[in-house]
Amino acid sequence: MVFVWRYQIPKGLVLFLSFWSLAEGGKLLVVPQDGSHWLSMRVVLEKLWERGHEIVAVIPEATLLLNSSQSFTIKTYSVPYTQEFLDESYNSIGENSFGNSPTLENFVFLLINMSELTNIFSSACRHLLYNKELMKYLNDTKFDAIMTDPVLPCGPIVAENLSLPSVYFMRGLPCTLDYQAAQCPSPFSYVPKTFTSSADHMTFTERVKNLLVGISEDLLCYLFYLKYENLASEVLQREVTVLELFSKASIWLMRYDFVFEYPRPIMPNMVYVGGINCAQRKSLSKVCRCFH
């Protein structure tokens, strides 16, 4: 009061500030994806904290890159594997994934390898969902929303279980499940599938190839997500598909950029935030500057 009187702060401003403080300070639950996906999310969480939001991130005890910060609270849950096992698996997959050309065949190998990693992560997710104490704490905390990278859909299952609206922050889902879940038009004749090397103008043969890739993709993704689909159906006590889980997203923050993606129709709750990938940029090297 004294402050207001001495400095003659206009009533409107006081009113504005009180509404502002109401709008501030949301409670956000974060279920992040370990690995490189974490690096971009971490930057966003720190910004959210700076803007007065309270953030709780749940992470497994053994992690690759997930780590703590003064900006948010960390809750850990136990997992059925050791840090050493996780590091070894990750290195082995890393060695096999990089340096290969992006052909369909290598893509299939990569998917098989990735599904090994998926098994590890899905067992971690199971341990989170069946951690009664932690889940009760999360439920009792009454979060406003959950922010998650849904590529391995642990966050979406938690969101369903706790009935929380979800914000997806992601680099993409395999088999364009993101566009499928949001019901974006994606005709085989005009939108080329990943790794087909086609453009939006396709010959008849290319369109047929695109269709066939699309169909086989669906099978691959079914197998890729099978563990999660089973886990979700078990926990939520009804039959659920991953597509249905993904379709619950309130907002999609997509780390996409047209430098890499084809322009395509998207839904109003999908926001392209590809620039975030360059948040920690380095200046161009001398060699590059010569072209300017």
Ligand SMILES: *[C@@H]1O[C@H](CO)[C@@H](O)[C@H](O)[C@H]1NC(C)=O
């Ligand atoms: C967490 O990891 C990031 C990126 O690897 C690093 O920059 C940061 O210093 C780490 N923070 C802590 C508290 O370990």
Ligand SMILES: *[C@@H]1O[C@H](CO)[C@@H](O)[C@H](O)[C@H]1NC(C)=O
């Ligand atoms: C990944 O696949 C390669 C063969 O392509 C295999 O040698 C390696 O053991 C696999 N790694 C894991 C963790 O499954």
Ligand SMILES: *[C@@H]1O[C@H](CO)[C@@H](O)[C@H](O)[C@H]1NC(C)=O
């Ligand atoms: C969360 O708490 C509410 C009561 O506040 C309860 O009805 C609900 O079953 C709880 N959900 C879970 C998943 O524990």
Ligand SMILES: *[C@@H]1O[C@H](CO)[C@@H](O)[C@H](O)[C@H]1NC(C)=O
């Ligand atoms: C949430 O998960 C718990 C533990 O598996 C389960 O008992 C409960 O029925 C689930 N609640 C909802 C709403 O899915």
